[in-house]
Amino acid sequence: MATAIQTSVDLVARFPNFVSLDARAGYSGFIVKKENLIEVATAIRDEFGYDLLTAVTGVDYIADNKMEVVYHAYKTTGGAGLIFRTQAERVDPIEVPSLTSIWAGAEYQEREAWDLLGIKFTGHPDLRRILMWEGFEGHPLRKDWKEAFYEEEAKPFKSRWPEGHHTYAEFKNPFHDNLNFPKDFDPENFTVTKEEDLYASLERDSQTDEAGNMKTDHVVVNMGPHHPSTHGVLRVAVQLSGETIIGLKPVMGYLHRNHDKIGERNTYLQIIPYTDRLDYFNSMSNNFGYVIAVEKLMKIQVAERAEYIRVIMAELSRIQNHLIFIGMLMNDLGAMYTPSLYSFEERELVLDVFEAVSGARMMCNYFRFGGVVRDIPDFAMQKIKDLVFDRLPAKTDEMERFLNENEILVARLKGIHVLNAEDAIRYSVTGPVLRAAGVPYDLRRADPYSIYDRFDFDVAVRHNGDMLDNYLIRFDEIRQSLRIIEQAVKQIPAGPINSQKPQYQVRVPAGESYGRIESPKGELAYYLVSNGKPNPYRYHVRPASFVNMTAVETICKGSKIQDFVALLAMLDVVMGEVDR
Amino acid sequence: MYGKGIFKGLSVTWKRFWETYTEDISWMLRGKKRYFTEEGVKARAHKDTKGIFTVQYPEEQLIAPEEFRFVPFLVYDEGADGKKEPRCTSCGICSKVCPPQCIWIVRTNDPNTGRPVPQPAEFYVDMDICMNCGFCAEYCPFDAIKMDHKFDIASYHRNVYDLDKLLKPASYYASIRPENYAREEEARKAKEAAKAAKAAASVAA
Numbered sequence: 001m002a003t004a005i006q007t008s009v010d011l012v013a014r015f016p017n018f019v020s021l022d023a024r025a026g027y028s029g030f031i032v033k034k035e036n037l038i039e040v041a042t043a044i045r046d047e048f049g050y051d052l053l054t055a056v057t058g059v060d061y062i063a064d065n066k067m068e069v070v071y072h073a074y075k076t077t078g079g080a081g082l083i084f085r086t087q088a089e090r091v092d093p094i095e096v097p098s099l100t101s102i103w104a105g106a107e108y109q110e111r112e113a114w115d116l117l118g119i120k121f122t123g124h125p126d127l128r129r130i131l132m133w134e135g136f137e138g139h140p141l142r143k144d145w146k147e148a149f150y151e152e153e154a155k156p157f158k159s160r161w162p163e164g165h166h167t168y169a170e171f172k173n174p175f176h177d178n179l180n181f182p183k184d185f186d187p188e189n190f191t192v193t194k195e196e197d198l199y200a201s202l203e204r205d206s207q208t209d210e211a212g213n214m215k216t217d218h219v220v221v222n223m224g225p226h227h228p229s230t231h232g233v234l235r236v237a238v239q240l241s242g243e244t245i246i247g248l249k250p251v252m253g254y255l256h257r258n259h260d261k262i263g264e265r266n267t268y269l270q271i272i273p274y275t276d277r278l279d280y281f282n283s284m285s286n287n288f289g290y291v292i293a294v295e296k297l298m299k300i301q302v303a304e305r306a307e308y309i310r311v312i313m314a315e316l317s318r319i320q321n322h323l324i325f326i327g328m329l330m331n332d333l334g335a336m337y338t339p340s341l342y343s344f345e346e347r348e349l350v351l352d353v354f355e356a357v358s359g360a361r362m363m364c365n366y367f368r369f370g371g372v373v374r375d376i377p378d379f380a381m382q383k384i385k386d387l388v389f390d391r392l393p394a395k396t397d398e399m400e401r402f403l404n405e406n407e408i409l410v411a412r413l414k415g416i417h418v419l420n421a422e423d424a425i426r427y428s429v430t431g432p433v434l435r436a437a438g439v440p441y442d443l444r445r446a447d448p449y450s451i452y453d454r455f456d457f458d459v460a461v462r463h464n465g466d467m468l469d470n471y472l473i474r475f476d477e478i479r480q481s482l483r484i485i486e487q488a489v490k491q492i493p494a495g496p497i498n499s500q501k502p503q504y505q506v507r508v509p510a511g512e513s514y515g516r517i518e519s520p521k522g523e524l525a526y527y528l529v530s531n532g533k534p535n536p537y538r539y540h541v542r543p544a545s546f547v548n549m550t551a552v553e554t555i556c557k558g559s560k561i562q563d564f565v566a567l568l569a570m571l572d573v574v575m576g577e578v579d580r
Numbered sequence: 581m582y583g584k585g586i587f588k589g590l591s592v593t594w595k596r597f598w599e600t601y602t603e604d605i606s607w608m609l610r611g612k613k614r615y616f617t618e619e620g621v622k623a624r625a626h627k628d629t630k631g632i633f634t635v636q637y638p639e640e641q642l643i644a645p646e647e648f649r650f651v652p653f654l655v656y657d658e659g660a661d662g663k664k665e666p667r668c669t670s671c672g673i674c675s676k677v678c679p680p681q682c683i684w685i686v687r688t689n690d691p692n693t694g695r696p697v698p699q700p701a702e703f704y705v706d707m708d709i710c711m712n713c714g715f716c717a718e719y720c721p722f723d724a725i726k727m728d729h730k731f732d733i734a735s736y737h738r739n740v741y742d743l744d745k746l747l748k749p750a751s752y753y754a755s756i757r758p759e760n761y762a763r764e765e766e767a768r769k770a771k772e773a774a775k776a777a778k779a780a781a782s783v784a785a
C-alpha cells in the first residue's frame with residue numbers, strides 16, 4: 001500500500017526550534033508548538049506544497065493531561081500526506097490557533113472539534129457548536145464524558161452474559177450521574193435558546209453594501225429541517241435580499257448520534273455495521289475505508305481475491321450512488337419522479353447484487369479485516385457481468401439521451417453555482433465536486449489504495465465547476481467505474497476471500513492510522529488511535545459531504561434561492577454522513 | 581433548433597411508455613402471467629427487464645436470495661419423540677460480538693455442583709434494537725444462531741423474543757438456506773468422522 005505517510009519532508013530542519021518528530025511508537029508526523037502553528041502551517045502550504053487540508057480532529061489524551069489536534073495535509077498533485085499535530089494542556093480553556101486563515105476548509109472541522117472536544121480555536125471566524133445544540137453542556141467526545149443510559153466504558157457489556165436478564169434501557173435512570181447540567185439549571189424554567197449566535201453569524205456575513213441599489217431590507221428565511229428537498233433533516237438559515245442569497249448558514253446535527261463515541265465504545269469489529277449507516281447509500285465504500293484504516297494498524301495483507309471483490313463492490317456502489325445523484329438532482333430541479341424512477345430502476349438491480357452477496361440491500365456489512373465475509377455466488381457474479389457488460393452501459397447512454405440535451409435542464413444548470421479550482425482546494429472540497437472544478441484529484445490515482453493501481457481508467461475531470469459540469473462528471477465517473485469493474489471481473493483470481501482466521505475480537509497494536517478512500521462523494525477517511533485494547537481509543541470519521549458543506553456559503557452567495565435547493569443535490573450531501 | 585433536446589428526451593419516455601404495454605401483451609400472447617407469479621417477479625429483476633418494474637408488495641414479494649438476513653433465530657434439532665434440542669451452548673460469543681448489545685443470555689448452572697451446563701436457561705434478543713448485521717450467526721461456533729428470512733415482524737408491542745419465540749427447527753433453517761445447511765452438515769459429519777477415527781485409533785493403540 002502506497003498510502004504510508006512519508007516523513008521525507010524535513011520540517012524539523014526548517015523549524016528546529018518548534019517542530020519535533022513524533023517519537024511515540026506507532027505514530028508518525030510532526031509535533032508543532034502551538035504558539036508557532038500558524039507560521040509552520042503557512043510554510044507547509046506555501047513552501048512544501050501541501051495545499052489540501054483534509055482532516056482536522058482532536059484526541060483527548062486524558063492520562064497525559066493533553067489535548068491534541070491532528071492535521072492531515074495532502075498535495076492535490078498526488079502522493080503521500082503530511083501529519084502534523086499540536087498539543088495543549090488539558091485545562092479549560094484549551095486554546096489552539098485556528099487554521100481557517102490558511103485552509104478555509106478547516107472551518108467546520110474546527111467547529112466540530114470545539115463542539116465535541118472543547119478545543120477553542122482562537123481566531124476562528126465563527127466558533128459555534130455545530131452538531132450539538134446551542135446551550136448543550138459539556139463536550140461529548142471527551143474521555144470523561146458519559147452519555148445518557150451509559151452502561152460501561154466499552155462493549156461487550158458484562159450485564160449480557162452469563163447473567164443476562166433482559167431489561168429495557170429506559171428503566172435505568174438516565175439522570176443518575178451520567179449527565180452534566182449547568183449549575184443554575186432549573187428544568188421548570190428552562191427555555192430554548194433563541195439562537196442569537198446563529199443569526200449574529202449571518203449578520204457578520206451580510207455587511208456588504210449595495211451601493212446604487214434600491215434600499216431593501218434583508219429577510220432571514222429558515223429552510224428545513226423538514227423540507228423535502230434538503231436531503232434529510234438539514235436546516236439552512238438563509239439571508240435574502242429579494243431572492244438573492246447574501247448569507248447562509250447550515251444548521252446541522254439533527255441526525256447526530258455521536259458516531260465517534262459509539263465507535264470508541266465498540267470493539268473494532270463492531271464498528272463495521274455502524275459505518276454502514278454513515279452514508280447509507282454507499283455502505284460498501286464506508287466499510288472499505290474503515291477496514292483499510294484497521295488493516296493499516298494491524299499490518300495485515302488482504303486476500304487477493306477479496307481485493308478484487310472489494311473493488312467490484314465499491315465501484316458498483318459508486319455507480320448506484322451517481323444514478324441516485326442524477327435522479328435526485330432532477331427531483332430538486334422540479335422534474336419529479338420520472339428521471340429519479342428511471343435511475344432507481346438500475347439501482348435496484350445493483351442492490352440485488354449487494355443483497356445476494358452480503359444479505360442486505362443497503363446495510364451491507366460485507367467487509368472484514370483481511371478480506372470479505374463470503375465469496376460472490378455464481379449467479380451474482382453472472383448478474384454483475386450482465387449489468388456491467390450489457391445493461392448499465394446501455395442505460396447510461398439512454399439516460400444521457402433522455403436528459404443531457406434538454407434545453408430547460410441545461411438552462412437551469414449552466415453557469416449556476418460556479419466553484420473555481422482555487423476555492424475548491426481552499427475549502428478542502430473533494431470528490432466529483434473538486435474534479436468538476438478542474439482539479440484531477442482522485443485518490444484512486446493520486447494516492448492509490450487497495451489494488452486500484454492495477455486498473456486502466458481515466459480520472460474524470462471537467463473544467464467549469466458549475467452545476468452542469470458537476471452533473472456531467474457523474475456520467476463520466478459511471479463510465480470509468482464500469483471500465484474498472486469490467487477489468488476486475490476478467491482478472492479476478494480464484495482463492496480464499498480472507499487472509500485471516502475469522503475471529504470476533506481482533507488484536508490491534510497501539511498506534512494511529514488514517515485510512516482514506518475515494519468514496520462516491522469525495523474523500524472518506526477514518527482516523528484511528530489504538531492503545532492496544534480491544535476498543536479503539538479514538539475513532540474519527542472524516543466524511544466527504546460534511547467537509548464539502550464548508551464551501552456551501554461561498555458557492556451560493558449571489559445566486560437565487562431557487563437554485564440553492566439544487567446546490568445541495570450537486571454537493572450530493574447525505575445527512576447520515578454529515579451529522580454522524 | 582430549440583426544443584430538440586426536449587423531444588429527444590421525450591422519445592425515451594415515449595419508448596418506455598409503450599414498453600409497458602408491449603411487455604404485458606407479449607406475456608399475454610405467450611400465455612404467461614407477468615404479475616403475481618414467481619416467474620414474473622424474477623423477470624422484473626432480470627437484466628433484460630423492461631416495462632413495468634415495480635413489485636406489488638405485499639401481494640408480490642422480491643425473491644430473497646439465500647444470504648438475505650433479517651433478525652436472528654435459534655436453531656434446534658429434533659430429538660427423539662419430538663423433543664427440542666437447542667444447539668446453543670450459551671457460550672456467549674453472540675452476545676459479546678453483538679454491536680448494539682441486544683442479545684441477553686442466562687447460562688444454566690448445575691443446581692448441585694454450580695458449574696455451568698452447556699444450555700441456555702434464558703435467551704433474549706431485543707428485536708427493536710437488533711441492527712440485522714449478522715455477526716451472531718457469522719461467529720457462532722455451533723451453527724446455533726442463524727439469520728431469518730422473515731422480515732414482517734412489525735407489531736403494536738415491543739419485540740423482545742425469548743427462547744420460545746426464538747427457537748426454530750433445523751428443517752426450517754434448511755428450507756431457507758439450503759446451500760449453507762448442506763455445507764455445514766457436511767463439515768459437521770467430516771468432523772464427527774474424524775473424531776470417531778481418532779477415538780478408534782486410540783482404542784486400537
